[in-house]
Amino acid sequence: MIHTDNRLADLPMTPVECQRCHATVQVRKSSWQQTSVQWDEAGARTCPERRPSLIAGGIREADFFTCAGLRESIAQAAMSGTIPMAEETFEDSAPRDGRGPAGAAAEEAAVSQ
Template sequence: MTLRPDNRLADVPMTPIRCGRCESRVLVRKSSWDQTSVQWDAAAVQGCLERSLAERVAVRGRTEPFLACAALGESIVEAARQGELPVVDDVRH
C-alpha cells in the first residue's frame, strides 16, 4: 500500500496567530469557517492562560485533552475576518 502525500499545507500553509489575551503564538490553518487546525508548541502551551487554569483545576491523573482556548478562538476568527488568515473553503453560511 502506497500512502498518498498530503499536499494541503503546500497549497495553504499554516499561519502564525497570536492570542489577543496572552500573546501565545500558535500555527493555524483554517480549512473552512467550521474547521480549524491548530499546532501548539511548548511556549504556547506554557503561555496560554486558559490552558494553565484548566490544568490547575483538573482532577489528578486526568487524561482528556485540552480542546480549546476561547480567547485564542476569538483571535483566530478575527484574523480570518480581517484577511490575515486565509480560509481555504470560504463559503459563508
C-alpha cells in the first residue's frame, strides 16, 4: 500500500522574505536541523546570490548552494515563531548553542541564577 505524503497538509510552507535583498521564498521547518526551501522565478531573480545561477530558461541547481542573507532571515523567523516547527519537542531538537527556544530558555535560566 502506498501512503500519501501529507506533510504539507499538516504544516504548509510559510513565505519568508530575505532581510537583505527582499526575495521571498516558501519555507517549511521540520526541526531545528531540517529546513525545506522552495524558490520561484521571481525570488531567484531578486536574490543577488541566486541570480547568477539563472541561465537561459532555467536554474542550474549545481551552481547554487546557499544564500547567507536568506539563511539568517529563516533562522530569525524560526526563533521568533514566525515559521511554525513540525517538531514541537524543542528541548530535544533545539541547538544547544543559544539558538532556538530551548537554547534561549537555558541562557535565561543561567543568567537568573
